[in-house]
Structure formats: C-alpha cells, structure tokens
Amino acid sequence: MDIELGSEDLAFREDVRGFFAENAYKAGEDYNVWRLEWFKKAAQMGGWDVPKWSKEFGGPGWTPTQHYIWEQETATATLPWDMPFGIGMVAPIIMAYGNEEQQKRFLPDIRARKVNWCQGYSEPGAGSDLAALKTKAVLSEDGTHYTVNGTKIWTTMAQIADWIFCLTRTDDSGIKQEGITFLLFPMKQKGIEVKPIITLGGAHSVNMVYFTDVSVPVENRIGEEGKGWTYAKGLLQHERTGLAGISRSIVALEKLKEQASSVKRGNGSLMDEPSFRAKVAELEIDLMASEYTELRSLASASAGSAPGPESSILKLKGTEIQQRIAKLTVEAGGIYSAAWGRGVGHKFAKAGMGGYLASRAFTIYGGASEVQKDVIAKNVLGLKRSTT
C-alpha cells in the first residue's frame, strides 16, 4: 500500500535511498569500522543516527510521515547492527525525566554507540505483573548511595552490557506501583553476576542477573524516588509500537513468496498450491489491516498525540504476523527445515527454522499477547473487568 506522498516527502525518500546506497556495507570491509563510520555519516545528515530523538537533543525532528518513510526504507536496506536499549529505551527516559547533568553525562556516549545498555525490569515473579518487582534498593543514612539486592531475569545482552537501567523497590508500604525507583548503574562492578539462559534455538541472548550489595550513587537515580513506575510506563508504549515490525513483515512476506515459488510441486511450485496460497493470502490481508492501523497511529502522532492503546493492537497483531511468516517459511522448507542445523536442501530452510524458534518469544517480550488483549479490551473496547 502506498500513502500519498507530497513532493517534499518524495524528495526525502530519494535522499534516504541515496544515503543507504552510498553507505552500504561492502564485502571485505572491517564491519566495526564501517558501522561506526555509518553512524557518523548519518549524524552529519542532521541526526539520522538517532531518528527518533527530538531536535532539542540532536535528532532530525522528522514529521511522522518521514518516520514512516524511514521505517519502510530500513526494511529493505542493510543498516549497521544496533542495540535498542540505549538509543531507543533509556535515552528517551533520560531526556524526559533525567536532570541536565545526567543528560550531558549519558546521552553523548549513547549516541556514539560507545556504551551498551541492558534493561533490568523483569524478575522471577514479576513479568506481566511488573509492578510486583522485589529487587530492593536501600538509601544509605547519609543519603549518598543506594544498596541494591535482588534478581533480574530475561535480561537481553546483559553479558555484553556496560550499564543497566533498572527498576528497584525503595518502598513497599503502599500500592505496588508506588515505591519503584529508576536507577542506572555499571554492570562491570562488584556484586553483579550474570548467568546465561540458553533459549529454544540454542542462542545466548538472555540472562539471569544477580545483585548482591551493589552500590549505586544517588546521582544515578532518574527523577524522584518512588516515581519509577511512571517513567517506565511511558516508554513501554513506544517499545510496543517499535516491536510490531510491519514494514519488515511486508518485506519478509515477499521473500516468503519467492522462497515458496522456488519449491517444486508437480509441474508448478508450492505457491501454486491452493492451501498454501490461502494461508499467504490471509497473512497478506492481516498485514494490510495492520499497516492501516500503523497509518492511523501515524495520523494521530501528526496531530501531536503520544502513542495510545493502538500500540497494543500493533504489538499484538504485528508479532503474530511475524510468527505466522516464520511458521510458513518452515512449512515451505518442508523436511529440510527439520535438518536446519545441517543446512541441507533449500538454502532458506536453515535460517527458516532458527527464525521460527526465535519468533516464539515475540508474543512474550514487550508485554505478552494476553496482556495486550487486556489493554485493548479495557481502553479500546471499553469493557469492564468481570467481578465473578
């Protein structure tokens, strides 16, 4: 689907395409050198290295349509590897709730991709019900530092992270959403232990993180003590919108069609088989509906609104669609998908199974699907919680 783009937007799209083509990775280049150089050049374009940052903090200050164009173009271009936790997660919180000194201290290194961050929210017993978290932070009598004790779980990339942004409990006397405090601290210090969790596909991306008497200077607290829930909540809606990946799914679906067309069936291909075609068609329809939802959310963003409950619809549908594409890719790979570790048969079958196994987590992190349905029921459909 194409939205009507004005001449300025079309010119912007050409600039983006030109930039991606000119700065594409070339075989044989040192990846890390290319990566940092790419971000530097993107910064010289007027903040393209931090597309979602506001102008005030050095971002491009794009219109929602420009953001949409960027998303669409990044779905087909190869961008350098980037972790979302610094640029996309902790930076917006520091901008919105951190003091000037914290902004000066943290934002330049985040922007230069010098520091890797991880997100310490979930705990054993506090995932969907995040406000039940128990990791304790106790302020010293002289008010100079907190002592943190507790356990975090599913902490993505904690094994390479330099810093963590962490929700801690400083008070448990009131309702559970109160008394949560937002702290930033280095990962490489006494009292922090990281243990890997190996996921279904054999990958190591998530971890358990244990804190034993970790000392955190009070200057590393974002905003007020006990107000961390408010700060974290605003971010979750942005995180959910980002996880929907609609533009990437459009590209992935086209790829799936090509792959299925390369699988022979009788005189034709798998794509000629009515049952497979029907599944692809259903996906295409749902994807188009999600794209319209994304455009609706774009329209409200143009009018100045923050992401609302539609971010839950996008997260729910977008991640389900990603899983369905991954599942059909495995189906297209047939028996070769089962031998994915060995890489026999169709070339795509090897990556297909890995992608499918990894995709099982998409409907869990960033807020599980059932929780998104609760949000939609309450805030979109206006349903009341059953009392029975």
Ligand SMILES: Cc1cc2nc3c(=O)[nH]c(=O)nc-3n(C[C@H](O)[C@H](O)[C@H](O)COP(=O)(O)OP(=O)(O)OC[C@H]3O[C@@H](n4cnc5c(N)ncnc54)[C@H](O)[C@@H]3O)c2cc1C
């Ligand atoms: C790959 C991966 C990476 C992650 N990365 C991070 C990270 O970097 N940092 C971080 O802090 N966290 C991370 N998480 C954690 C993630 O946010 C949680 O897994 C998620 O919030 C669900 O919590 P839980 O695992 O405790 O499951 P639970 O909350 O125990 O849920 C279990 C089941 O119960 C259902 N359920 C729960 N509540 C309700 C309800 N009210 N109504 C109906 N059904 C309900 C859920 O949908 C789910 O099916 C990651 C998770 C995964 C899988």
